[in-house]
Amino acid sequence: MNRTATRKIPLGKISIGGSPKVLVQSMCNIKTSKVEEVSAQIKRCQALGADLMRVSVLDREDALALPELVKRVDIPLVADIHFDYRLALTAIESGIAAIRINPGNIGGMDRVALVAEAAKAHHTAIRVGVNAGSLDASLAEHPSAEALLLSAKKHVGMLESCDFHDIVISLKASDVLLTIEAYRKASEAFPYPLHLGVTEAGPKDIGLLRSAAALSPLLLEGIGDTIRISLSEEPEEEIKAANRLLHDLGLKEDYFTFVSCPTCGRTEVDLVPLAKKVLGYLEDHPKKIKVAVMGCIVNGPGEAKEADVGIAGGRGSYVLFKKGQVTKTIKEAEAYDCLIEEIEKL
């Protein structure tokens, strides 16, 4: 089932599913009871392009902080809860947009019914999040796509038996091929929106590759209504990465395109530090623009011409391109300032 055919689920002021739009999310890594710090982190992520954020609710202190947190931020929040149905009820009553909980882990159908009823009354969505690392041992000795799907069906079935249907599903594994297979199966099996992600993807160098390797084929097949790029990094980095991936796949219009060459024996300027600095600026000030930072005159002008603003290096200097036209030659030392000035003008 592709993303336009999934069920549309309310998520605070927005919705998820039933739309080509893929929502970007991450998870706060600060204890939720520290409302000041957590809300600041959420706002930073929102400025970078987060559509929603998840916060972990480890204890009563965290759960009681939710009403104040919900008040302070204006994107939907998802409360991450494990095992404790009372924390789930408190979170739902706080006005949170969604909770993430696995109904099979909270101690029986009576408690599931209580949570489902409260969620229905408060229009709270429930994300069922199955994880290869914590699969029920009775389902499979080792994680498999079938076991992930079976586990999701069990949890989802418990909510459906309470006539609850505002469900989002994730099936996370750290293995790329397992992830792809599990989500393809889930997309056929469920009418609900899917939250895509690779779990335990690792630090940036390894996590970006692994997440893109798994999510790109799925997103291109029309599978996935929201993504998280899990990294062993700050959530801000996850948001930047998620936006970039969606933009690269043609699924996020309103973002920047940045090209810079890999450098080679032909390069006669110190390109990489400049490219990184310009990229950093664009990430912090995202807008719909194409920028090219190129090292030499072989492929440089071609790429630079296709950009809104571009530079192509020569010997210790750059040629500046604006909308396909050479406008001037700039000294290497002035390249950054000159480029940013042009970007700001656009």
Add this chain to the structure above:
Amino acid sequence: MNRTATRKIPLGKISIGGSPKVLVQSMCNIKTSKVEEVSAQIKRCQALGADLMRVSVLDREDALALPELVKRVDIPLVADIHFDYRLALTAIESGIAAIRINPGNIGGMDRVALVAEAAKAHHTAIRVGVNAGSLDASLAEHPSAEALLLSAKKHVGMLESCDFHDIVISLKASDVLLTIEAYRKASEAFPYPLHLGVTEAGPKDIGLLRSAAALSPLLLEGIGDTIRISLSEEPEEEIKAANRLLHDLGLKEDYFTFVSCPTCGRTEVDLVPLAKKVLGYLEDHPKKIKVAVMGCIVNGPGEAKEADVGIAGGRGSYVLFKKGQVTKTIKEAEAYDCLIEEIEKL
């Protein structure tokens, strides 16, 4: 055409195409005439898992350095040449495994015939490398998959008319969707092995995502005989990334699997620096092993149990898992040394 159905082309002591094996390559970023430095870089890349390396031949000095370079290293080299057929002839005579040149750019069929004849005599492969940034303006005003294919056909046709068929083809663009479309078309159009890559992919943060987003769907469809992950970084980083991507997609058995959690409000150890340090060690000492560095007890033990060696964090300490069994508790400060010791033992 999938990778097992492509033509098998000799490449020095190895071959490319006609096999499920996807070769890993990068390009040196040191002037080729600096034989000492370039050969050291090639050897570093080989130790990290490079199957072949490309070197740029900008001038006669570079071309004349090739025989010595070929002698010093024992993986196939590809000489990157633009426009100058005399450099191509000198490179071919040096015993290099392949040259990269676009026959349409060297000044007419007489010169193409000379180069093709020399390449045939020396069993030198020729990579035709079409690039969206330097497409012939007569083919298209703006780069498109059709224009890339048309351009490749023109260059390849010139070699074929000289009865030369030891051809590898690349069609590079910086755009993910354009890259995917162009290679799908090329895979249908040509019997030759394909070199996959996204050009001008940018610094690591952006380039890893973009390359994986484009290459993952293609590789999973069976398209691609060699890959380069172009980054505005050192070639060593490109090799590590290419190996990781292939391994994640099940296309490289002999490499390590590393999982580490994204950290969240539950984490009570300083996980990220440890995860990065362990990852760095594994990249420098690649072997077939699965290692998990996990922050907490929710998903940690599950993942750690699936690993050959794994740790899951608690409050200022870790539990060590070996082949699914808890073996001991270790202090946070001793975690790195203890983990490396276990990895070395395996």
